[in-house]
Amino acid sequence: MDKLNNQIVIDRLQEQFGDQVRVVAEPHDLLTVATEATSILDVLGFVKDDASLRFNYLTDITAVHYPNEERDFCVVYHVHNLLQNLRLRIKVFISGPTPTIPSATPLWNGANWMERETYDFFGVVFEGHPDLRRILNMDELDVFPMRKEYPLEDPNRVDKKDFYFGR
Amino acid sequence: MSKPITRITPNAAVFFDNDPQDEFITLNIGPTHPATHGVFQNVVQIDGERIVSGVSTIGYIHRAFEKIAEHRPFYQITPLTDRLNYCSSPINNMGWHMTVEKLLDIELPKRVQYMRVIVMELARIADHIICNGILGVDTGAFSGFLYVMQEREFIYEIFEEICGARLTTNIGRIGGFERDFNEVAFRKIEEFIKRFPPVLKEFENLFVRNRIFIERTSGVAAVTPEDALSYSWSGPILRATGVDYDVRATAPYSSYEEFEFDVPVGTNGDVYDRFMVRNDEMWQSLRIIEQALEKIKKEPTGVFHADVPEFYLPPKEQVYTNMEALIYHFKIVMGEWETPKSEVYHAVEGANGELGFYLIHDGGRAPYRLHFRRPSFVNYQMFAPMSSGMLISDAIINMSSLNVIAGELDA
Amino acid sequence: MSKVTLAEAPPGVEGAGFFATSLDKVIGLARANSLWPLPFATSCCGIEFMATMGSTYDLARFGAERPSFSPRQADMLLVMGTIAKKMAPVLKQVYTQMAEPRWVIAVGACASSGGIFDTYSVLQGIDEIIPVDVYVPGCPPRPEAILDGVLKLQEIVKNESLNRRNTPEYKALLEKYGIATDNG
Numbered sequence A: 001m002d003k004l005n006n007q008i009v010i011d012r013l014q015e016q017f018g019d020q021v022r023v024v025a026e027p028h029d030l031l032t033v034a035t036e037a038t039s040i041l042d043v044l045g046f047v048k049d050d051a052s053l054r055f056n057y058l059t060d061i062t063a064v065h066y067p068n069e070e071r072d073f074c075v076v077y078h079v080h081n082l083l084q085n086l087r088l089r090i091k092v093f094i095s096g097p098t099p100t101i102p103s104a105t106p107l108w109n110g111a112n113w114m115e116r117e118t119y120d121f122f123g124v125v126f127e128g129h130p131d132l133r134r135i136l137n138m139d140e141l142d143v144f145p146m147r148k149e150y151p152l153e154d155p156n157r158v159d160k161k162d163f164y165f166g167r
Numbered sequence B: 001m002s003k004p005i006t007r008i009t010p011n012a013a014v015f016f017d018n019d020p021q022d023e024f025i026t027l028n029i030g031p032t033h034p035a036t037h038g039v040f041q042n043v044v045q046i047d048g049e050r051i052v053s054g055v056s057t058i059g060y061i062h063r064a065f066e067k068i069a070e071h072r073p074f075y076q077i078t079p080l081t082d083r084l085n086y087c088s089s090p091i092n093n094m095g096w097h098m099t100v101e102k103l104l105d106i107e108l109p110k111r112v113q114y115m116r117v118i119v120m121e122l123a124r125i126a127d128h129i130i131c132n133g134i135l136g137v138d139t140g141a142f143s144g145f146l147y148v149m150q151e152r153e154f155i156y157e158i159f160e161e162i163c164g165a166r167l168t169t170n171i172g173r174i175g176g177f178e179r180d181f182n183e184v185a186f187r188k189i190e191e192f193i194k195r196f197p198p199v200l201k202e203f204e205n206l207f208v209r210n211r212i213f214i215e216r217t218s219g220v221a222a223v224t225p226e227d228a229l230s231y232s233w234s235g236p237i238l239r240a241t242g243v244d245y246d247v248r249a250t251a252p253y254s255s256y257e258e259f260e261f262d263v264p265v266g267t268n269g270d271v272y273d274r275f276m277v278r279n280d281e282m283w284q285s286l287r288i289i290e291q292a293l294e295k296i297k298k299e300p301t302g303v304f305h306a307d308v309p310e311f312y313l314p315p316k317e318q319v320y321t322n323m324e325a326l327i328y329h330f331k332i333v334m335g336e337w338e339t340p341k342s343e344v345y346h347a348v349e350g351a352n353g354e355l356g357f358y359l360i361h362d363g364g365r366a367p368y369r370l371h372f373r374r375p376s377f378v379n380y381q382m383f384a385p386m387s388s389g390m391l392i393s394d395a396i397i398n399m400s401s402l403n404v405i406a407g408e409l410d411a
Numbered sequence C: 001m002s003k004v005t006l007a008e009a010p011p012g013v014e015g016a017g018f019f020a021t022s023l024d025k026v027i028g029l030a031r032a033n034s035l036w037p038l039p040f041a042t043s044c045c046g047i048e049f050m051a052t053m054g055s056t057y058d059l060a061r062f063g064a065e066r067p068s069f070s071p072r073q074a075d076m077l078l079v080m081g082t083i084a085k086k087m088a089p090v091l092k093q094v095y096t097q098m099a100e101p102r103w104v105i106a107v108g109a110c111a112s113s114g115g116i117f118d119t120y121s122v123l124q125g126i127d128e129i130i131p132v133d134v135y136v137p138g139c140p141p142r143p144e145a146i147l148d149g150v151l152k153l154q155e156i157v158k159n160e161s162l163n164r165r166n167t168p169e170y171k172a173l174l175e176k177y178g179i180a181t182d183n184g
Helices: A006-020 A040-049 A111-122 B065-069 B078-082 B086-104 B110-138 B142-163 B183-207 B211-217 B225-230 B236-240 B271-298 B316-321 B323-334 B375-380 B383-387 B392-402 B406-410 C023-032 C044-053 C088-097 C108-113 C143-158 C168-176
Strands: A022-025 A031-035 A057-065 A073-081 A086-094 A100-102 A125-127 B025-029 B041-047 B050-057 B342-349 B354-361 B369-373 C013-015 C018-020 C037-041 C076-080 C103-107 C134-136
Touching: A006 A031, A006 A040, A006 A086, A040 A073, A040 A086, A040 A100, A057 A111, A057 B354, A057 B369, A073 B354, A086 A100, A111 A125, A111 B375, B041 B383, B041 B392, B050 B383, B050 B392, B065 B078, B065 B369, B078 B086, B086 B110, B086 B342, B086 B354, B086 C044, B110 B142, B110 B183, B110 B271, B110 B392, B142 B183, B142 C044, B183 B271, B211 B271, B211 B392, B225 B236, B236 B271, B271 B392, B316 B323, B375 B392, B375 B406, B383 B392, C023 C143, C037 C044, C037 C088, C044 C076, C044 C108, C044 C143, C076 C088, C076 C108, C076 C143, C103 C108, C103 C143, C108 C134, C134 C143
Parallel strands: A031 A086, A100 A125, C037 C076, C076 C103, C103 C134
Antiparallel strands: A022 A031, A057 A073, A073 A086, B025 B041, B041 B050, B342 B354, B354 B369, C013 C018
């Protein structure tokens, strides 16, 4: 088997998806591609099952909030080909008051909690997720704390309203 | 031996209602149950002693690490990483330093890399000692735990020599270490690799061929490699299923490629195999430390950080006396440094599996976004589905063998 | 030679065949040297507590041989580690389940003040929800510090009057925390 490298991955993805998959960059040799929410499940399924790619290990799912961008949420998938030891990062930019993206749980069971965590922090809704609830924060919390507009500290605190702390 | 093979039903239905007519009983284990060694809540439905289904609730010590990290300069994030997997803090520290060094393209001198290897492997031993010791406690053997606890204290003594702290070590700086290992530290490390093998051997003898222990653990919570990979398991519990994925071997960092060590794997993926994999890993860690000590002797002495004054915090006495050091100190602390806008994913082999740092940097003082890929969090999600069909007592030792650390689970 | 030392007798009147002292002192002595700890360990400090219970430091030397995992039979609640807001009601429930007299040690920076985690999700010190007797600083405290905290608590226990738990001040204290008093 030939050694898999980033160029082969790019070629295979272009061949299969054409313009739907854009190559963003290769920071520190980690190929980063971007796609749309409508085709993310196809892309993930393809890179997982394709005989030459076989990115069969889901390392991580997370999201990033870019409040100043037009599409303000980026869902980031890290997948890993354990046999050839190559990683691939797939980004999906989405927007809207409730950013929505299909769930990867049909492909990997491990996606379940990763997506719940992402929902909990950013409010990204994963369609088709079997049990999309908050996971780390309290159920009563009504905000998505990792969004940039929310402060780190509890805004309801009174004990720090102090001359010396200056607030 | 006929043991029930665990049936894995992903996303099994969960019933919460306590209907007195129901043949099943709903039992709440946790979040402060003594058998769970941490803050985990599992609501299980039981049929007699057997679990029908369960659901895990986590987040009881959620501390918002990722949010804090967006407000802290890089060097202040090291203490946060301490508190992820607090049983093996140095691995987390080193993982974070290496992530930043990857971002900044800092190449470390060989000696520093070997020093890091020593610290990380000591931490791995300390972590595996706890996990295997606790597994012994949960299967009814307290003395093994007490034996190896002494050695863990000795590892903490070494950490104290190196950095001054026992548990939350905060070892190292971006670009190396804050100070050289002193004579005592080296002497203690050498003493440790002499005195630990007999203790580990004794500990091993208590369990490996022990009929009670084998009956209790063999075949319990057996996981197939396919399931393990589908649930993104990593670390010793994945290797116990037979998948030889170890970040140290596949993507060597800190010069692990120069070391000779085996990656132990199991065959059944059950609790016994996990115990054995961890046990063997301790032997391998000892091998690595021995080699690292040899290699360090061949390197020039006194080197403990890379020569990158613009990123490495200068020693305090120089800050007070040296203009250049003062400027660099100011720049690093205030975040006025020239850093590339980039993103990095760096993974290290933590004691529980692949510990990843996904760092997005926009050139500012703090990371734009820092995500921790926490092995405990990913590994633990299979616990509830895999528990269905298991006896409660088996589920308890299954949880101990997963070695889920609450700090890493909840971040 | 045995290394066992006896607890010092409280001041009193001694004569042939009798020893008279106040009941408070005797009971305080007995209580102080048989504190049953309830380790409420959530994070890092819990690991240090494990070392404290382990062979090198051995908390059992001070009369805390038996960690009581049932709050009903525990005297001393050791809160070790970060208490998130999600956890706060659980901690309060554990405290209310304990029988009087009960004492609380906040071990570590997180339990004492929230520590380095000044965030939306972390309770800024357990004294916001339950009364605390002894604070142990450190992140995490060394086992010696935890032992010192227990010894400090022993002093408090020794000198506590039997009536304290029935005083209006104590009831007012519990009421401030919204905890019902069960002895009156």
